Amino acid sequence: MSRGFRWSALAVGAVFGFLLTVSGLGDYHTIHDGLLLRNPYIFLMMASAMAVAFVGLALLRRRGRTRFAGRLALPHVRAERRHVYGGALFGLGFGVGATCPGMTVAMTTTGGLYGLVVLVGLLGGLWLRGAAERRQSRPVSTESEIREPAR
């Protein structure tokens, strides 16, 4: 891994983890009250993130290239049934637990140690899906198949 890749992942990962925590997304009530449609915070945060990313990506598309990985190639994947099935199962976990893979990290660092139980389950769930794909003799999904980024 080049230095550019390492420092990029380090900086963006740290800022992202910091923001997930100071936004209170690791707090059960922030998410639960949001999903009960009583507190608009998560939707306002999501919408403003979207708006900024939309503008940023428009500028990036015009530039056409990335700093360390050559030509820009944004994901564009056809919607299939697996997105509905997987999304529904994910939504079930999201609704009951009021958390997601990233928020659980913020939960754990701010003293919600039950987050560790969710993380164990998360790794188990990822593994179980891989096992199901291997049983169907398919290559396991890795979240990197949208394209092969240049290294």
Next chain:
Amino acid sequence: MLGWIGGQLPWWITGPGVGLCVVALYGLINARLGVSGAWLATLAPAEGWRPEPWRRTFLLALVGGAALAAVLGPPVALHGYGRLSEVLPPAALVPVLLLVGVALGYGARWAGGCTSGHGMSGCAAGSPDSVVTTATFFTVAVAVTLVLHALTGGRL
């Protein structure tokens, strides 16, 4: 812990901030920011495939950033699991949370991403799979929450 950050920062700081993170990761290394993908990379050795090397760095940095925010933020106290731990005794809460994690992990890998990978990064890029996944999981999450709220007489 230090209390330098008083509490929840307003959405108009955190929202645009995470939006910039998404743009930055595309613009720097042409990568879709995704937390489930980062967790998935930790399973790669056991499953016999090679993850993109940046993913492990990203996960470590994510944990570090979340820990730094906890240190700078309000006093950290060990706590339960919101209303779920008021309704369920620990002996029932632990298996329920394990199943929550399994649903999140299995669902995320099935759909190819989670709240960050699909919900933010993929949707911002206008990828159809991400739009479908995100619409599905938000709808189901709101429905499940409202149904549980009704079934428990407002206790959840």
